[in-house]
Amino acid sequence: MWSFYFHELVNSLPFFLKGLWMTVAVAGLGLIAATIIGFILGIMRAGRNKILRFLIGGWVDVIRGTPFLVQVFIIFFILPGVGIELEAFPAAVIALSNMGASFICEIVASGILAVPKGQREAATSSGLSGFQQMRYIIMPQAMRSILPPLVGQYVLIIKDSSVVSAIGVVDVTRVGWLTVQRIPEGLMVFGLVGILYFAICYPLINLSNYMERRMSVENTRL
Amino acid sequence: MLEAFNFRVILEYMPLYMQCFLATLWLSALSLVGAIVVGIIACSMRLSQSRVLSRIAGIYIESIRSTPLLVQLYFFYFGLPSMGIMLPEWVTGVFALTLNSGAYYAEIIRAGIQAIAYGQIEAGIASGLNYFQRMRYIILPQALGMTIRPMLGQAIVLVKDSSLLSLISIMELTRAGQLLTSDRFMPAEGFLTTAAFYLLIYYLLKTFSSWSEKRLIFREAQ
Known part of the structure; x- marks a missing residue:
């Protein structure tokens, strides 16, 4: 029986790869959008405008304080009530990038604030404009403390993308859920799903650890 | 949208929400206690002299961190019955x-x-303290001070992650929102109320976290 199910599972492998492709698409689009929005908001959060800082801080708290599953449901079920009809796929990408952006925003802001104040003052007295300061002085230094947690955040986004299977996006988790109805061997089916996620996330976690070692202050060579 | 917001339904469902709120609290509390125990055991295995123990703990930690919680949940939910182990959903x-x-x-x-x-x-060691005295008076007070914030952060993540239990039909806060959606088709009322309860837990834990940072951290002698 077991070997029969195993053959069945091997036969439905293309289905799993299709699901994996969907996971990569949702998570990929989500993390690109999250990075762009997160950086913009993060720079504003570390900036001088108090109202903006307060508003962004409140939004970050709301997103951090609620489960991603609830956010997905809110975007998928409630936005149509206000007249925004969304398919499952765009709803999933919006939810992911919204969630990711709030975390990346905090990472970027704390990275910018970690740059010593004297750097900015020196840049100002050298006559650099605000944009030039950010581009040539602050960001290159802040990136050192931003990059490792940023990659870690990408891993979280990829893992959280499994949750959008709940609104019917046929990603690899959903494929596992559909398959287990046909092949009642949960350990085998979700073992395979787990291995597929592992293949993506494990190298990224190692990359993040490597960057942390490389970029930590102690290992800096001038 | 606000005039369409039906507060009466929320009041009507309030007993259900309170019940689900308590369910979320104790499901999370139970998992939290279990997780800290598992964490201490896994950590001492990871740091032990024995290569085998350390390797086993390493495999456990890496495979959990590289796969989504939802996949792990389905792995046990569908997998344990196929091995003949029947447990209630909440277990x-x-x-x-x-x-x-x-x-x-x-x-x-x-x-x-x-x-x-x-x-x-x-x-x-040089002062003649034995292993337990060193742990009790030197290592743990400092380690606790340094880890209290990330530990509370993980507790917040745990509470939010418990929302995924709704997908294996356990009654908790997110499930209450789903019920309101399926019974009355009122997703806005359902999920926004759910989100409000989660925010309540989030703010309590966050306040406790910043309080503990002021009170509990054992700073280096000044």
């Missing part, structure tokens, strides 16, 4: 949550212990 849910957060706690505790300079331990 499976708490089990998955415990194993998941346990891996993160192991990493948090390890970071806390390893951050203590080895000279401190040597000084303890």
Whole structure:
């Protein structure tokens, strides 16, 4: 029986790869959008405008304080009530990038604030404009403390993308859920799903650890 | 949208929400206690002299961190019955949550212990303290101070992750929102109320976290 199910599972492998492709698409689009929005908001959060800082801080708290599953449901079920009809796929990408952006925003802001104040003052007295300061002085230094947690955040986004299977996006988790109805061997089916996620996330976690070692202050060579 | 917001339905469902709120609280509390115990065990295995134990703990931690919680949840939910182990849903849910957060706690505790300079331990040995005295008076007070914030952060993540239990039909806060959606087709009322309850827990834990930072951290002698 077991070997029969195993053959069945091997036969439905293309289905799993299709699901994996969907996971990569949702998570990929989500993390690109999250990075762009997160950086913009993060720079504003570390900036001088108090109202903006307060508003962004409140939004970050709301997103951090609620489960991603609830956010997905809110975007998928409630936005149509206000007249925004969304398919499952765009709803999933919006939810992911919204969630990711709030975390990346905090990472970027704390990275910018970690740059010593004297750097900015020196840049100002050298006559650099605000944009030039950010581009040539602050960001290159802040990136050192931003990059490792940023990659870690990408891993979280990829893992959280499994949750959008709940609104019917046929990603690899959903494929596992559909398959287990046909092949009642949960350990085998979700073992395979787990291995597929592992293949993506494990190298990224190692990359993040490597960057942390490389970029930590102690290992800096001038 | 606000005039369409039906507060009466929320009041009507309030007993259900309170019941689900308590369910979320105790499911999370149970998993939290379990996760800290698992974390301490996994961490001491990881740091032990024995290669085998250390390798086993390493595999456990890495495979949990590289796969989504939802996949782990389905793995046990569909997998245990296929091995002939029949458990109530909530036991499976708490089990998955415990194993998941346990891996993160192991990493948090390890970071806390390893951050203590080895000279401190040597000084303890030189002062004639035995292993338990060193743990009690030197290592743990410092490690606790350093890890209390990430530990509470992980507790917040755990509470939010417990929302996934609704997908294996355990009654908790997110499930209440789903019920309101399916019974009355009122997703806005349902999920926004759910989100409000989660925010309440989030703010309580966050306040406790900043309070503990002021009160509980054992700063280096000044």
